[in-house]
Amino acid sequence: MIGRPEAAQSGWRALTPDITPLLDIIFIVLVFLMLTANIPLQSLEVELPNTDSEALSSVQNDKLMTIxxxxxxxxxxxxxxxxxxxxxxxxxxxxxxxxxxxxxxxxxxxxxxxxxxxxxxxxxxxxxxxxxxxxxxxxxx
Structure with missing residues (x-):
C-alpha cells in the first residue's frame, strides 16, 4: 500500500489538520465580541437645578421634611x-x-x-x- 511513512506510525492523526490556532483565533474574537456588545444599562433620571449656589442653599421652613x-x-x-x-x-x-x-x-x-x-x-x-x-x-x- 502506498502511503506516507509517518502516517503508518501515527495512524489517522497524521491526515487531520491541526486546528489549535484556529480555535485560538475564534476564542479571541468571541471574547472581543462579548466585551464590546451593547449591554443595556439601567439608569435613573435625576433632574438637577440650573440655578446658582445661593438659591440651592436657601431652605424654607414651612412644611419642610428632611431626609x-x-x-x-x-x-x-x-x-x-x-x-x-x-x-x-x-x-x-x-x-x-x-x-x-x-x-x-x-x-x-x-x-x-x-x-x-x-x-x-x-x-x-x-x-x-x-x-x-x-x-x-x-x-x-
Whole structure:
C-alpha cells in the first residue's frame, strides 16, 4: 500500500489538520465580541437645578421634611430620627407617604455616603412620585 511513512506510525492523526490556532483565533474574537456588545444599562433620571449656589442653599421652613443619608451606622434619618437599615427606614417612609408628598422635601447627604444608598432613596421617591425639591450638597474647597 502506498502511503506516507509517518502516517503508518501515527495512524489517522497524521491526515487531520491541526486546528489549535484556529480555535485560538475564534476564542479571541468571541471574547472581543462579548466585551464590546451593547449591554443595556439601567439608569435613573435625576433632574438637577440650573440655578446658582445661593438659591440651592436657601431652605424654607414651612412644611419642610428632611431626609438625611449618613455615613456609617445608622445610615438613614427622617426629621432627625435615625434608622439603621433600609427596611426599617423604608417602612417609615411608606407610613409617611402623604406627608412626604405634601411637604417640601430636602435631601441632605454626607459626602462619604455610598451611591447605593442614594440610589435606593431616589428610586423609592421616584416610585412613589415624590419630588425632592432640594438636595443639599457640601460646597467644595
Amino acid at each position: 438625611n443619608l449618613l455615613a456609617g451606622e445608622p445610615a438613614w434619618a427622617l426629621q432627625g430620627q435615625e434608622y439603621g437599615d433600609w427596611n426599617s427606614f423604608k417602612a417609615v417612609l411608606t407610613d409617611n407617604l402623604e406627608a412626604l408628598k405634601q411637604a417640601e422635601l430636602v435631601l441632605a447627604s454626607d459626602k462619604e455616603v455610598t451611591v447605593d444608598s442614594m440610589l435606593r432613596l431616589l428610586a423609592f421617591l421616584q416610585e412613589h412620585e415624590i419630588q425632592a425639591t432640594q438636595i443639599l450638597m457640601e460646597e467644595g474647597h
